[in-house]
Amino acid sequence: MSVVSRRSARRRRGFPAAALAAPLTLALAVTLGVPAAGAQEDVFDGPAVDVQETPVEDTTPRAETGNIAPPAASPFSVLDPGPAEHVDVLRTEIAPDVPGLPDGVEVTKVEWLDSHWANISITSPSMDGEVQKVQLHLARDWYSDPDRDFPSLWMLGGLWGSEQENGWSYKTDTVRFFADKNVNLVLPVGGSGSFYTDWQQPDNGQNYQWETFLTQELPPVLAQWRTRDDQRAVVGLSMGATSAVNLAARNPDMFDAVGSFSGYLDTTSPGMPQLFDQNLKSAGFDATKMWGPYYSRDWREHDPKLNVRSLRGKLVYVSAGNGKPGAHDDQGDHPEIISNPMEAGSRVTSQTFVNAAKLAGVDVIARWRPNGTHNWPYWEPELHEMWPMIAEKWGIDAGDLAAECTVDGVFAEAVERSRGTDVGECISNVYAGPDGGEIQDFEGARFFRAPDSDTAYAQWGRTGALYSSMGGASSWLGYPVSEEESLSKGVYVRYEHGRIHWTGEYGAVAVRDDVIAAWERKNWEHGFGYPVSAEVDIQDADGKVIGQSQRFERGTIIRNTASGEVFSVQGLIGDRYLELGGPNSVLGFPVRDEETLGDPQGAYSAFENGLMYYSDNSGTHLLLNGPLLEAWKDAGYEHADGLGYPTSDEVVGADGSRYCDFERGRITVDADGVATVTRTASPEDAGQTGGTGGTGDATDAGEAA
Incomplete structure (x- = not known):
């Protein structure tokens, strides 16, 4: 006997069975695993599917590279974007103050990776206090128009992915493509195998509650980054495409555009829950812990085709290939044969969704590609094609869709001087900087002209990115007075009130003028080595800031806030001093740099309250x-x-x-x-x-x- 809930019956009314059931070709294209029947609540008893179970490796350890990869020789390996290339963190803001967040939601840190890329770490109470990371790529005019809020495009990844970086940012040209456009890109990191949904039970060491995180906990954080709440779009590929449509349908007031690239947009037609389970098993998860027993209420409430009415009035874009080899595949001996069942399955379920949409009176833009498989090279152009439609939906001005700018005067001279460096094209006209200076932004650099200066200087690479993340000319560094200059190891840039040094070992580090003076006394990098980390505050027992310290390869330079004096400690004396508590120790602040002594050989440092001596x-x-x-x-x-x-x-x-x-x-x-x-x-x-x-x-x- 069938048991159909009232809610499910209402959703199915008026939909012919042919529109809801996946065609037989889907069952032929994939081998499904069907577990033994068991007790299920609120079950829809679709036609029996006689299939064979295929053993699949059920655990997938996290690789040292930080990505969750499919089992060896798995048919899912094509989905794996591979590990992300390492990108140095330029600057970290620890536990920044973010007002107005829901109870338990906390921004634990913000990591800047370039001038427009920040990784935000957010404590999620819905996920047992786990910290979730979200990449935010800032709109083109983020700096030039600081009073403006921007629309956002959310991008979800597939079944496999890096735990360090969203695949969209390193497997496609997405970041470069949007560099001259005024939209914030929101790229959640992690969530492999999650379908970005709220799971009924924890599984494989994860308590996934992604829908709650994305729809309730993340938006208040993004509001602090000048992200509008009335212009949001969400797109995804494969697993992320299913998730994008579900998020938009289940939260109709949140997104006004949704894109599915090779998604599975039917979760409850006969055999589909088993297919989802088979896919999730390859990632070490059990689909019944996600939405419960097959065909039950939670499965239907996460079925895009059954929720399609909620998408009425939105921009809905759906695309899929047919599974045959395309332009980005090896054609093989029989290019006319479907070689990729995953894409064929996407095509069939996407068509089922489109059929349901037509019956519900929901407009869908469908792009059925004549050839193509389930792979990254096919998803990048889908985003390119959908973006102008999103922009039109939002009514974005033409000026926000591409940069219209000119380069002349001292900025043209600076560009000419920077030939050989990938500064790219301009993405802004010249705009006012602090105190009467001027700034012009390019794809790969920013140019600054200080007040009363007749020269503009380019800031690029890791030094320029750190400079921008610190606030550029508004930071304590002030305006640049040089471009990158080479040293025996690394490069540096001079500013009005300091420098930024970069080395391959330590990345980019900013150094204030008074610390530079102390560094010079120790013979620069030849005697004291290169700066290792940024300056940090020194606090007393009551939490009052009493000074600052900055580490170098062969010592530490310390500033006394009260006196303004800056001195260094080094070697074994410096190590012992810092172990004792540095300025908070009985010795207090240093009052001289370390001095060497004659025969017998030794050294000493003088402090406010005493001396420290060393000899072999x-x-x-x-x-x-x-x-x-x-x-x-x-x-x-x-x-x-x-x-x-x-x-x-x-x-x-x-x-x-x-x-x-x-x-x-x-x-x-x-x-x-x-x-x-x-x-x-x-x-x-x-x-x-x-x-x-x-x-x-x-x-x-x-x-x-």
């Missing part, structure tokens, strides 16, 4: 300002007629007394501050080393200094 024989130890240090000074410091280098830290007792061991003696200070020097070797033994056998590690006796 004695190690690294600290002394505090006060009577003990004064007594060492009076006794001749480390010199041949003195006590030698310290062999322990200064140790403070509970009563305020203290002591420190040296290579040739010990100094003790009683509770009243009276110092006593005890020598264990005469000045004539200055060349000998060895101490008194004192405590050594200051933490083992009394209170460590």
Whole structure:
């Protein structure tokens, strides 16, 4: 006996069975696996399908490259975009303040990869607090029109994909194609095998709740990125195409255009749930944990053809090939034969969807390609063809569809000077920069002219991208005063108030002028090495910012906010100082750069509250300002007629007394501050080393200094 819900019956009314059932050719094109019958709620008992089960590897480990790949020799391997090429993160904003987000939704960080590409990491309460990453590629006029909000195009990937980057951005020309267009691209990362839907049960270590994330948690975040809420389009390929149509149909107020490229737009005709399950098994998932038992309510509520009425009034674009070899395939010996059942299946189910749309009075733009398989080269041109239709739907001005700009004056001179660099075509006219300067944007660079300057400088590559992500001329760097200049390792650009250095090891790093002055004192990269990371704040125990530090290959440069002084620490002294807590340690901020000492060889650094000394024989130890240090000074410091280098830290007792061991003696200070020097070797033994056998590690006796 059939059991059909009232809701399902209403949706099917007026649809002939022929329009809803997948033709027999689909069953011939694919081998389906049908599990044994079991209890199912609210079941539609379609005709039985007599098929054979094909074993499929049911686990797919994440590769070290960060992408989920199909099993070896799998027929699904053509869908795998492969790992994304590594792109350095230029700048990371940790937990930026984003107001107005739903409870539990938090932006944990924003990573800038170039001037128009930001990766946003978002905590998703619907997915048990997991952090989801979304690529955002900013509209052309993001910088030149800072008060404007932009429409958005959402792009969903296929069954397989990288966990680091959305396949659309590295398997197609999408980013370059939209570089001169005023639309924000929203590219969710990950979600392989998810169908971007809310799953009934966790599976394969994932609690997928993608629909909730995309429709409820993500939009408030995107609003902070000047993304309009009344002009959204969503497109997808293969799995992502099914998902795009479902998202648009199930959330009709959210998207006004939807595109399906080689999607499966029928989930409940006989055999279709089994086909979905077979595909998902190849990714290590169980389709019944996604939408429950086959043909049940949740399957019908995620069937694009049954929900097609919700798409009325939207731009709906559907395309598919026929599975025969096309222009991007090896023709083989029999090009007339369907060689790709996946695309044939897409073609059949897409046709079923279009048939249902016609019966429901929903306009669909269908593109049936005479040849072509289920592969990336066929999806890129579909996006190119659909985009003008989306733009027309939104009523976008012609000026937002392509750049109309001219290059002249100092900017033309700068372009000529930059020949040999891929700056591309202009995508804006000259517009006002801060304080009366000027800026002009190109596909691969941005050009800046400072106020009262008769020269514009190009900013490109990783240095230029970091500069833009920091705010360009509005940042503390100010305007550029040079273009990239080469060093023995990497390149650098000079600005009004600092530099950006790039090396292959450390990427692009910005350095302020006062840090550059301290770096110069240490003989630049020849003595101190290259900058390793960006400047970071130093906070005290109450969270107050008291300074900044910046790491270099062979040391750290530290700024004291109160005094404005900037000094460096390096080597083993620097390592020990930072281990103790740096400026938050008992020593405080450095007040001089490290200095080397003569014979015997050693070094020391001076700090607000003491000194730290090093020698190969004695190690690294600290002394505090006060009577003990004064007594060492009076006794001749480390010199041949003195006590030698310290062999322990200064140790403070509970009563305020203290002591420190040296290579040739010990100094003790009683509770009243009276110092006593005890020598264990005469000045004539200055060349000998060895101490008194004192405590050594200051933490083992009394209170460590």
